[in-house]
Amino acid sequence: MAMPKDHELHKRRLSMNVGVGLTLVAFAALMFGITVVKISNGSLLEAADHKPRASALPITEPRP
């Protein structure tokens, strides 16, 4: 028996699929919002750029 486009199974699981989908979208939106707020508040903006950075190097100056 070929599976029809709208098998009864699809209907049965619709609530689950829609629910999980919406939850994931909401979670992504939440993450995005948190990121925007944190960055506009001036939190750490540095990412790895494969080059030595001043802030990543040990302090080497001699003590005065």
Added chain:
Amino acid sequence: MSDITAIDRPYDARFGDYVQLLKPRVMSLVVFTAMVGLLVAPVPMHPFLGFAAILFIALGAGASGALNMWWDADIDAVMKRTAKRPVPDGRVRADEALAVGVALSGLAVVMLGLTTNWFAAGFLAFTIFFYAVVYTMWLKRSTPQNIVIGGAAGAFPPMIGWAAATGGVSVEAWLMFALIFLWTPPHFWALALFMKEDYHKAGVPMLTVTHGRRATRVHILAYTVVLALFAIGASFTALGGPVYIAAALVLNAIFLIGAVRIWRRDEATAEADGYAAEKKFFRFSLLYLFLHFGALLVDATLLRAGLF
């Protein structure tokens, strides 16, 4: 051979069944008390981060609810009040409840840490551990003081909210803890007085089963007296404002009268009017907690608006 045959299962879990695993009604209380803890704290927080923090605290609480339903499926099935929960009702398998609980616990703790600070996240992790392991697995079935211990788990959310905003805890946070901690036993023992068959059948050592109903009535009164002392005492700390003081005086007077009434009744009288006083006390206890935290919120808002 390209045919697919769907294997029929009697029931496919719906999304709402998994939502029910998180105990949405308990969660709404957690959302409210955590929000008050966060807003009453003297350190202002970005509204969106505050919103996210409350969401993750609630998610952690929900996760511990799922763990509770995984472990307690056997006794939930016996009790009328809980028999329709998704696991005993057969809509969600017990191991699925465990998976949901563990996954959401980890997610909630990590996200709360990233959003606010790791002290608050650690506190949330401890609360989940406390509710799921110390209360559900260990003490619920072994001591009649189970309700007192479980109350501690329910009392942590306003402290986590406070910790999310300030990065620590203080006297005010502990007072909010005390308010819920001392409120839980009279609230649940009043319930146990009129839902008596349930706990007995399930073999949960409720105070009503182990020490009798007279002792339970005495305990309700004793806890209510201590609760009233703490609730009114909080008025004299930085937590209390004029609205809180007024609310605490009125609410505690009503609550004490209710507790005395329960204490003075015996089983014959209670049986005669269908546990009317106990049911009234139980219903009022919900309002009692809601209005105390509502008053704290009103005072904090007025203070921030510079009205006193």
